Amino acid sequence: MKNHIIFFSGGKSSFTVAHLIKKRFPNDNILLYFTDTLYEDEDLYRFIYEASDKLELPMLYHSVGLTPPQLMAKERFLYNSRVGNCSKKLKMEPAAKFFKKGIKPNIEKWYNEKFLKAPIVPLSEGFSINTSVYFGIGWDEMHREGAIKKNWEPFDVQMPLIEEVIDNEEILELYNIRRPRLYDMGFAHNNCKGRCVKAGQGHYKNLLMKDEKTFQEVKEHEIVLSEYIRYTKQPQIKNGKCKDYLFEDVYKFLSEGIKSDKIKNIIENADYLASTRRLFGTDSKGKPINKAYSFIKIMTLNELEKKPIQCDIWDIGGCGCFVDYGNENELFNY
Numbered sequence: 001m002k003n004h005i006i007f008f009s010g011g012k013s014s015f016t017v018a019h020l021i022k023k024r025f026p027n028d029n030i031l032l033y034f035t036d037t038l039y040e041d042e043d044l045y046r047f048i049y050e051a052s053d054k055l056e057l058p059m060l061y062h063s064v065g066l067t068p069p070q071l072m073a074k075e076r077f078l079y080n081s082r083v084g085n086c087s088k089k090l091k092m093e094p095a096a097k098f099f100k101k102g103i104k105p106n107i108e109k110w111y112n113e114k115f116l117k118a119p120i121v122p123l124s125e126g127f128s129i130n131t132s133v134y135f136g137i138g139w140d141e142m143h144r145e146g147a148i149k150k151n152w153e154p155f156d157v158q159m160p161l162i163e164e165v166i167d168n169e170e171i172l173e174l175y176n177i178r179r180p181r182l183y184d185m186g187f188a189h190n191n192c193k194g195r196c197v198k199a200g201q202g203h204y205k206n207l208l209m210k211d212e213k214t215f216q217e218v219k220e221h222e223i224v225l226s227e228y229i230r231y232t233k234q235p236q237i238k239n240g241k242c243k244d245y246l247f248e249d250v251y252k253f254l255s256e257g258i259k260s261d262k263i264k265n266i267i268e269n270a271d272y273l274a275s276t277r278r279l280f281g282t283d284s285k286g287k288p289i290n291k292a293y294s295f296i297k298i299m300t301l302n303e304l305e306k307k308p309i310q311c312d313i314w315d316i317g318g319c320g321c322f323v324d325y326g327n328e329n330e331l332f333n334y
């Protein structure tokens with residue numbers, strides 16, 4: 001009996017892949033594998049559990065236990081449309097560690113385990129034999145194929161939607177399952193509640209128009225993280241000679257939404273802080289710490305909100321979570 005691991009993101013394409021594999025190999029051991037960034041849309045959970053029920057496939061849920069903003073605060077780095085670690089640290093690394101070495105992340109849950117036909121054994125204990133891993137990427141993302149295959153060696157890596165063009169909506173109809181609401185709102189992916197740090201101006205403009213509450217939350221995250229990172233670039237904080245007096249407040253805000261007086265002050269004075277004033281002096285290389293950091297190119301979300309008409313609506317960007325390897329050399333040697 002073969003093992004088939006489907007990297008199940010909560011998107012329509014990964015559902016189609018699961019359907020295809022179930023149809024092709026009804027008697028094999030098939031697993032839906034989901035890694036949670038704890039930053040997802042509520043409707044994504046409805047979709048993945050309903051998918052597992054209706055496909056009658058087991059789902060393994062893993063989470064590192066951190067959200068992308070929490071990770072950025074810990075790393076003192078604002079991920080953006082050019083560079084970011086969240087898909088790597090919160091999705092790909094836990095997956096690679098588990099399937100290659102059997103190392104479990106902080107949170108593990110099973111759903112519909114009764115449908116599992118054979119135990120999941122890591123590569124280090126012989127799991128590669130007769131195991132294929134599947135990604136729901138299509139022809140429009142086939143430039144990622146080489147890097148993904150390299151990173152998942154020695155597993156047999158399959159991307160059936162590159163060869164077959166299938167209408168995801170038709171597959172969802174077959175199972176009478178409602179597509180995730182983010183697609184109805186005009187987003188191309190069902191990732192991180194439409195607030196992917198790698199998204200572009202058009203994506204965030206759409207978020208502003210369709211879900212202003214979430215836009216305001218992510219805008220405040222950006223403001224606070226940006227000021228926190230600028231603060232930590234001061235040489236005395238960076239080299240540990242001076243205590244970091246902001247981290248606890250920042251982390252509590254990003255985790256629980258609690259706004260201490262320090263956080264309120266940062267948010268209320270966002271325009272002033274983002275100006276080119278040398279508020280925090282210079283960094284360890286002598287460069288002025290005078291520029292606000294932003295997720296999207298050219299502007300902060302605070303600026304985008306003030307002049308949405310001037311933003312580039314065709315700059316959509318977005319995450320290739322689970323498949324977003326930098327290049328073929330970025331191997332996970334677990």
Ligand code: SF4
Pocket residue numbers: 037068084086087090191192195196197198318319320321
């Ligand atoms: S969807 Fe975007 S924000 Fe979420 S984990 Fe992936 S890269 Fe990060």
